[in-house]
Amino acid sequence: MCGFTGFIGETNNAFDVLTEMMETIVHRGPDSSGEFVEDGAALGFRRLSIIDLEAGSQPIYNEDQSIVLIFNGEIYNFMELRDDLVAKGHNFLTHTDSEVLIHGYEEYGKDLVAKLRGMFAFVIWDRSEKKLFAARDMFGIKPFYYSQMNGTLLFGSEIKSFIPHPHFQKEFNEKALKPYLTFQYPVLNETFFKGVYKLPAAHYMIYEKGNLQINRYWTPQFKPSDQPLVKLVDEIDDVVRESVIAHKISDVKVGSFLSSGVDSSYVASVLKPDKTFTVGFGNQNFSEIDNAKELSNELGIQNISEILDPDACFSKLAEIQYMMDEPHSNPSIVPLYFLAELASKHVTVVLSGEGADELFGGYADYDTAPALKKYKKIPLLIRKQLGVVAKRLPEVKGKSFLIKGGLPVEDWFIGQAKIFSEEEAVSIVKPYLRNSLKVEEIVKPIYDQVKQEDDLTKMQYLDLHLWLVDDILLKADKMSMAHSIELRVPFLDREVMATASKIPTKYRVNHIDTKYAFRLAAGRSLPQKSANRKKIGFPVPIRHWIRTDKYYQEIKEYFTGTAASTFFDQEKILQLLEDHYQGKTNNGRKIWTIFMFLIWYKVYFESNSIPFVETKSKQTKQLVTTR
Template sequence: MCGFVGFAAAKLEQAEARATIKAMGDLIAHRGPDGEGFYVDERVALGHRRLSIIDLEGGTQPMFNEDGSLVVVFNGEIYNFQALRAELEAAGHTFSTRSDTEVLLHGYEQWGEDMPAKLRGMFAFMLWDKKNETLFGARDIFGIKPYYYYNQGGHFLFGSEIKSFLPHPGFVKELNEERLPEYLSIEYIPGEETMFRGVYKLPGAHWLRWKDGKLKTHRYFDIRFQADESLTDEEWQKKITEVFSESVAAHQIADVEVGCFLSSGVDSSFVVNEVAKGTPHVKSFSVGYEEEKYSELPYAQAFSKEIGVPSIANKVNADEFFEANQTIQWYLDEPMPNPSEVPLYFLTKNAAKYVKVVLSGEGADELFGGYPMYCAAWHFAGYSKTPAPLRKAAAALAKRLPAFKGKNFVMRGAMEPWQRFMRANYVFSTPAERDQYLKKDYHSKKPEEWFKPYFDQVKGLDEPTQLQWVDIHTWMLYDILLKADRMSMANSLELRVPFLDREVLKVATALPARLRSGKEQTKIALRRAAMAQLPESVAKRKKLGFPVPLNDWLRQDKYYNMVREKFEGEVCAKFFVPEACIRLLDSHKNGTAKPGAMTQIWSIYSFILWYEQFFVLR
């Protein structure tokens, strides 16, 4: 696990370029404290920060091919690199290291732009082809590893984190203010834009090519759900067990010790149990709170004791939680108000004292149907068979009637799936509710309209599967995986996700929808596979996520006043209506606020902290 930076232009002054690329690399030193490397020529500058995991002695970067005509910087792990290496050696290529990085160089020589589609792993890389004066890069199919670029004013910048662009003299740091409403509603921008104007995310499963100042991006892999009804439920259970076991084994490839994260849920428990089969004394890491009612530690520690795995835990208190927030917003690059990022930050900080690599359970919910809203979608799926005119007429009538049981269902049942997608208004229930806190009218489209293009691509699927596909391409990519990467890399820890594997994906996307979720159950087939190996109490446990006692803390004077101080400050007045923000905070404190007020307060507060980090303090 590492980080890379780079830039290109029609002509570079090399001494200046060397100083710039070094400064850019220094800003992501946390991604790779074990070493640094740089390459500069008349067109391109590449920088790399290394966290040594595989081939500790020989895997330094930037790395070159035999004649020096290709140079690459790379972040991630290629889990099938040994098989690819054997194939390339059979084709006549000669390797000089044991590193997976070298497969990218020879793979590009052999397969060109078809190379990324052959890779199994988590990766982001940029390769400079000197002979053809072409930059070529790609991101893994899920988007596990980050990739940003900026192509303005004759300067092409790229790297693992946006903050690395700050030292470049051609980078114009400017807030993408028009996207503030989307951030407030959704927690992130559900597309390629970022909160920095002109900075874009390369989506998962895409490659990019830069040549003569022209940039092209291309999707090289599609995730498609296509149910296979030919297998029995028992055969699917066996298939899941086998492919997951193989994926966990592949994700343990390393020349350093590998540990595991362990929460109270089935996903991480399944991972730890699988690793423990071959590594009985694997270290597991858990985090909780001093407030026991919010802590998952008792469940995690009981499970680790039952399977004989060492448990290393730490607790977070309110002071630590609030003190860490500004630092966390700096590491995130873009504002993110998901409170679970804070315990994750402390979890990775503690784990990094013991190991360099951990396995985690991200991705299981999206691939195998783990969110409650998928259950709700099954109810709508049945109602959607009623002719649309009848559903719309019923909704119009229900709207005029007083409250009754099922009114909300009837009204939402007349909508299309993209219109009732709950993540679109994740923080505020409507744009009107959100806009009362904004100083300006941005004339933004409704949050759900951002998701319509995603739903349009999977119209033929049942509604629960549509939600899964959209989650994989939005929520998982722009929230879950970003949070996991930034919080682990902030503490120089490599986080691997064995559920997000190409072979596991093949099984998940072929699994019949009824075995992913139902009206009352989530992750049906995955839980059955887990139940065969885990205690029943773990396999059946409902999803908790990372529960946070923030609701309670914001009612305490000390933390209430910390937030209020920001709401009374200059940044809040620049973008928000301070009086409205303070009323929201006060109503939460005195218990009169509507449900969800804490999330709304935290979204505004997190943006202020982030803006201060990038536009006031630096």
């Protein structure tokens, strides 16, 4: 639902500047817009109408208009909160969830955020106190960026909205590149734009008299229960069903993304929407369409699918990187872009299965294979020595096995993506780019919070803080909003998390399967093969594309360009490309990671305009303005 942007600080022509900022995010809210501009404060809002279609415009005010709100997201317990606030004497003028935030802030202050069940990023401006309060949801489902430049605080749903502001200085953050090459996504809190930061998930922000305070209001915790397995499975199924029902509240059409995996299948089986949506590639190994159609037929619902064309995919790479704001090389972003486009022709809201792996233990890395269990019977000292030696080896068969078997999880697990090793990343970037945070410095503060936990919980905890927020959820938000649809994730819910935290390690991952208890719960709604199907994860044939002369030549043009010579050792990255093209090795993901960065850099730092961006506004904007 929607997007916002704004600033606090004296600016000439503030209304015109805000209007231009809002135009950069029109895709997030094509239905209407609203502005508040007064005494150095400017709040802009673009609306995608979901609930209370007639009366849900923003900014929204309290009774005496002393407090102003702009809000992106959905609050699923808003009726419960509304009843409590009405009982306390608050008067509501609309039936939107947005108004609950205004009155909730009046009643509870900063404690409001801990009461919310939903996905959100919002800003509240206190006109009398000249004070800003902002917050982001507990999982980081909705993005929130901010920057302090030249006496002005900028904030918004997307970084691109800052660029029109005269106080914004667009500058490349040199420290972001090296970590990105390892993680494949923008992992630092400071973005690829110097001086622009992410408000972390589960944090709120207060800005008053030029002072900025940021505080955490929630921390994920795992507290295993000794309940019998059947009781835990009952609870998982109950809470998932209740969450899906809560997440389908809408005054517009709701559909569901559907892959062949258990997560989206479980959501679709409970939701039973009129339509599910799936995309894939022509190669059978890179398509989930057949499995999705089979399940949809069994559920008695329509599956709408599309086979993707590589030429179409390459033609949209620049637009995809523009919409992402920062370089992002997860290949699944490409089919996700087209999946959202397909769904947007039929519905305004889609439910999806993100988050189940992180909460319930679904990734392959979480599994300790039988061979590794046997290896761990060797004395720890010997295994540790072998692990240290293995870390220094080039990428050879058996290296990962020796490292995982001999070293603590903190020494080798950095999340669900590891493209270049740190040593490789250092070797291919120019010397001036090497002085940035090391991988260990990025993951250690997170691991330090769970020192006493078991290895599985440590891995889940790290993924919840890095991979989930800055890869999975970021691309889900940006690619759905690029096509003006709202994506909801019922597994990433306060109540679902409370249940997931109870599941003992043995029922998360065991010798039978990953996500064991969760799969048993899903099996109550799904055919057995759907509930037990292994994760595929939006497969994309990039390694084959790069060995096709047409695409190889396109990538080579970037690798031999000025930007590549500025940031990389061109001889080394061209060798990576040549070796892959000639079939000597599979460097597909490494090449793609460099390629996506170079496309992003061209869009944001080498181009004077963004020709592929179309205005998506459906009507003349509705002004809600104080000037």
